[in-house]
Amino acid sequence: MHQPKDLLHSNIILVGMMGTGKTTVGTLLADLLQYPLVDIDAVIAESEGMSVQDIFASKGELYFRELESQMLAKVLEQKGQIVSTGGGSVLRDTNCQLMTNKGLVVCLTADIDHIVQRVGGDDNRPLLAGDTYERVSSIMEQRKHAYEFAxxxxxxxxLNPDEVATHVLTRYRVQAF
Ligand SMILES: Nc1ncnc2c1ncn2[C@@H]1O[C@H](COP(=O)(O)OP(=O)(O)O)[C@@H](O)[C@H]1O
Ligand SMILES: O=C(O)C1=C[C@@H](OP(=O)(O)O)[C@@H](O)[C@H](O)C1
Ligand SMILES: [Mg+2]
Incomplete structure (x- = not known):
């Protein structure tokens, strides 16, 4: 599997299903390593002047996916960052190839009950509108191989978020040295 040569000065890129903690753990890792944090969803929302939820509602998923690919490519021109992606960034092979070349790709996972517990009641995830358990289950099935490239x-x-961040850091150090 391809990995950047100078991993130590490269990026840590978090991928994984919604609710696995990419945004939360990204913030903790950025603090621990004193690296800048880039959350792709936040960058997109800022550039569009509206929430991810509103982009999906007013412009559609395809529009969002185009922006997601563009932002990912732009952000990954830089090194030494913690990059939290949105869970669907792995849906395009070109995004996955780029990520494997530009950093250590760390996939966060969780079982369905924990994911539902974490995202239930949060209406900021347009793809989970409706019966949360059914939606998470269906998307996990659709993406069951999509995160294997990590x-x-x-x-x-x-694990709590601090424990996840510590695990990621340990794995990063093992790979980098
Ligand atoms: N390891 C964890 N244990 C318990 N709750 C968590 C954990 N990681 C994240 N959470 C909570 O789950 C919710 C979703 O986390 P978030 O970081 O937004 O996930 P993602 O970016 O992967 O969708 C938040 O309320 C967050 O506080
Ligand atoms: O999995 C997905 O398709 C999505 C995940 C979300 O990010 P998080 O994984 O950070 O929730 C956000 O990008 C959008 O709602 C679509
Ligand atoms: Mg997130």
């Missing part, structure tokens, strides 16, 4: 996988089900 260099490292961390199951967050039984």
């Amino acid at each position: 260099h490292v996988t961390v199951d967050t089900s039984l």
Whole structure:
């Protein structure tokens, strides 16, 4: 599997299903490593002047996916960052190839009950509108192989965010040195 040569000065890129903690853990990792944090959803929302939810509602998913690919490519021109992606960034092979070339790709996972518990009641995820359990289950099934390209996988089900960040950091150091 391809990995950047100078991993130590490269990016840590978090991928994974919605609710696995990419945004939360990204913030903690950025603090621990004193690296800048880039959350692709936040960058998109800022550039469009509206929430991800509103972009989906007013412009559609395809428009969002185009922006997501563009922002990812732009952000990954830089090194030394923690990059939290949105869970659907892996739906395009070109995005996955780019990520594997530009950093250590860490996939966060969690079992369905923990994901539903974490995202239930949060209406900021347009793809989860309706019966949350059914929606998460269906999307997990659709994407069951989509995250396999990651260099490292961390199951967050039984860990708190600090413990997840520590695990990721340990794996990063093992790979980088
Ligand atoms: N390891 C964890 N244990 C418990 N709750 C978590 C954990 N990681 C994240 N959360 C909570 O789950 C919700 C979704 O987390 P978030 O970081 O937005 O996930 P993502 O960016 O992967 O969709 C937030 O309310 C967050 O506080
Ligand atoms: O999995 C997805 O398709 C999506 C995940 C979301 O980000 P999080 O994974 O950070 O929730 C956000 O990009 C959008 O709602 C679509
Ligand atoms: Mg997020």
